[in-house]
Amino acid sequence: MAKQAAYTEDNIRSLDWKEHIRMRPGMYIGKLGDGSSPDDGIYILIKEVLDNSIDEYVMGAGKTIEVSVKENTVTVRDFGRGIPLGKVVDVVSKMNTGGKYDSRAFKKSVGLNGVGTKAVNALSSYFKVQSIRDGQTAFAEFSAGDITANEKAHDSSQRKGTKVTFVPDKEIFSKYKYRSEYIVKMIKNYVYLNTGLTIVFNGEKYFSENGLKDLLEENIADEFMLFPIIHLKGEDIEVAITYSKAQYSEEYHSFVNGQHTTQGGTHQNAFREAIVKTIRDFFGKNYEASDIRKSIVSAISIKVMEPVFESQTKTKLGSTEMGGGLPTVRTFIGDFVKTNLDNYLHKNPDVAEKIQKKILQAEKERKDLSGIRKLARERAKKASLHNKKLRDCRVHLNDLKKDNRLESTLFITEGDSASGSITKSRDVNTQAVFSLRGKPLNSYNMNKKIVYENEEFNLLQAALNIEDGLEDLRYNNIVIATDADVDGMHIRLLLITFFLQFFPELIKEGHLFILDTPLFRVRDKKQTFYCYSPEEKQHAINKLKGKPEITRFKGLGEISPDEFVHFIGKDIRLDPIMLDKEMSIDKLLEFYMGKNTPDRQKFIIENLKVELDIVEE
Structure with a gap:
């Protein structure tokens, strides 16, 4: 029998604040990532600092x-x-220190626990905080949470306020890169929620006059709105509602105290219920909830006293109470929507008529689909028992109690050889694999029926769990992993078409990616380099002496599982699929997937680039 290890006082160790944050960063900022996803840690660091400045504005x-x-x-x-x-050092380096414990100063704040800036400080190789007030200034500098400089208060003619500068630590965040698109989206959300606030990002000004109305206009083109946006405001609540002519699914943008609750929560559930109840009561008909909400595009923002979130990154509201003597969140939102939306519909009968027509159309489509949907569900259920297509993982995005749920990833691969390599080298806790058989169908201009009739699309929808919206999405990252050849590119295009056509909110919310895999392997007996471009290949050749062995990977199936582990592990490179707000989804799909072949040929010829040295001589 093995000898049992001694368990004494020496085994008990207390970490100081910065050690704990650096050892367990996920508890404070969610997943680390590399900047390719909007919920990666480097953006949470910006958000934590910005939240304090927003609270000042509020x-x-x-x-x-x-x-x-x-x-x-x-x-x-x-x-x-x-x-x-006198508190410049304490506020950024002592846990549970901050002005927001005094609820007189910050009634409906986002950062209540005095943790945010401490986490930023601990996870930065350089961190500086400077405060200017009452004609004086003081600053402190840190490295990985350790103080390196501290200048006491002295006279200053600068405008009052706070300035924070930081550099995320490469020991924690390896190979990261900020993408301005994600920062701009975060900033826009802040100004939509704080009308009158100006945020200047790298010299460009962002400002909103109409709050959530501006947010919806940013997300849906005028020509695809069923009717002009319904914009309702009250004390501690604001909502905006319209319907899309071009999308099947429900789309919600929800916020609490200025925090974007991407996972929804009690307020979003209450809002969805309230819309259904109000519309049923208005028409005096017991319409199906899914028919009422189909194609809705909406936003809600509420302010709550001391909100309770389900994680430190505050992506899902858990509070059931509004606080301050107000009724529950559900009752407060229900009463507001009932009164104000009902009034609006009475005053705007043309809008009410359009909503009713949309509901009846959704009802007809649902009934037309009901038979095939039932068959498809049975098929999906049967397939999941012996489905070779999906090799699932243990942790999913909707496992709210799992710290690493944001790392949950589904790789969509082509063919058995590629899926075999990924399956053998993946992390079985957080990485799942869905294997396609050949090329998927071009779903452009097809209706939702095709999702249920086509076995692969139906099983993919079932694997993602998105039939009724993103509320219970099972994977945070959906990664298309195809060969970097013409066929692989075509498969990517067909899959992106499928998601744009039926589940555009997956792309809008930053869940869809392309896996970047190396084109070359350059090695000698001592070192191996994997290169993603001809430039990287040349750099590797220059580093190695003599004549190195150079391999050109023509497909994912050629990369062995032992090697693949390097490309889907901590050094994974993902290219996010992003929507350009200037281009509507309909026009985008029509151009790339429609029957306008001469236009596409002209575009390709005019934009053709010849990549030299891409194929190994």
């Missing part, structure tokens, strides 16, 4: 916030009241 201090991101250096400067000068 309290009536400072109408402008300046944000700059140059390479890996982030600076956030507000013109609020400034941190009390």
Whole structure:
């Protein structure tokens, strides 16, 4: 029998605040990532600092916030009241220290636990905080949470406020890169929720006059709105509602105290219920909830006293109470929507008529689909018992109690050889594989029926669990992993078409990616380099002496599982699929997937680039 290890006082160890954050960063900022996904840690760091500046604005201090991101250096400067000068060090380096415990100063704040800036400090190789107030300034500098400089208060003629500069630590975040598209989206959400606030990002100003109405206009083109946006505001609540002519699914943008709750929560559930109840009561008909909500595009923002979120990154609201003597979240939202939406529909009968027509159309489509849907569900259920297509993982995005749920990933692969390599080298906890058989169908201009009739699309929808919306999406990252050849590119295009046509919110919410795999392997007896471009290949050749062995990977199936583990592990490279707001989904699909072949040929010829040295001589 093995000898049992001694368990004494020496085994008990207390970590100080910064050690704990650096050892368990996921508890504080969710997943680390590399900047390819909007919920990667480097964006959470910006958000944590920005939240403090937003809270200053909410309290009536400072109408402008300046944000700059140059390479890996982030600076956030507000013109609020400034941190009390004697507490500049404590506020960013002592846990559970902050002004928001005093609820008189911050009634409906986002960052309540005094953790945010401490996490940013601990996870940065360089961190500087400067406060200016009462004609004086003081600053402190840190590295990985350790103080390196501390200048006491002295006279200053600068405008009052707080300035924070930080560089995320490469020991924690390896090979990361900021993508301005994600930062701009975050900033736009802040200004939509705080009308009157200006945020300047790298010299460009962002400002909103109409709040959530502006947010919806950003997300849906005028020509695809069923009717102009219904915009309703009250104390502690704001909602915006329209329907899309071009999308099947429900789309919600929900916020609590200015925090984007991407996973929804009690407020979003209450909002969905309230819309259904109000519309049923208005028409006096017991319409199906799914028919009422089909194609809805909407947003809700509420303010709650001391909100309870289901994780430190605050993506899902758990609170059932509004606080401050108000009724429950459900009752508060239900009463507001009932009164205000009902009034609006009475005053705008043309809008009410369009909604009713949309509901009846959804009802007809649902009934037409009911038989095939039932068959498809049975097929999916049977397939899941002995389905070779999906090799599932253990942790899923809708497992709210799992710390690593944001790492849950589904690789969509082509053919058995590629899926075999990924399956053998994946992390079985967080990485699942869905294997396609040949090329998927071109779903452009087809209706939802095709999702149920086509076995692969139906099984993919079932694997993702998105038939009724994103609420219970099973994977945070959906990664298309195809060969970097013409066939692989075509499969990518067909899959992106499928998601754009039926589940565009997956792309809008930043869940869809392309897996970047190496084109070359350059090695000698001592070192191996995997190169993603001819430039990287040349760089590797220059590093190795003599004549190295160079292999050109023509397909994923050629890469052995032992090697594949390098490309889907901590050094995974993902290219996010992003929508350009200037281009509507319908026009995009029509151009690339429609019957306008001469237009596409002309576009290809005019934009053709010849890549030299891409194939190994």
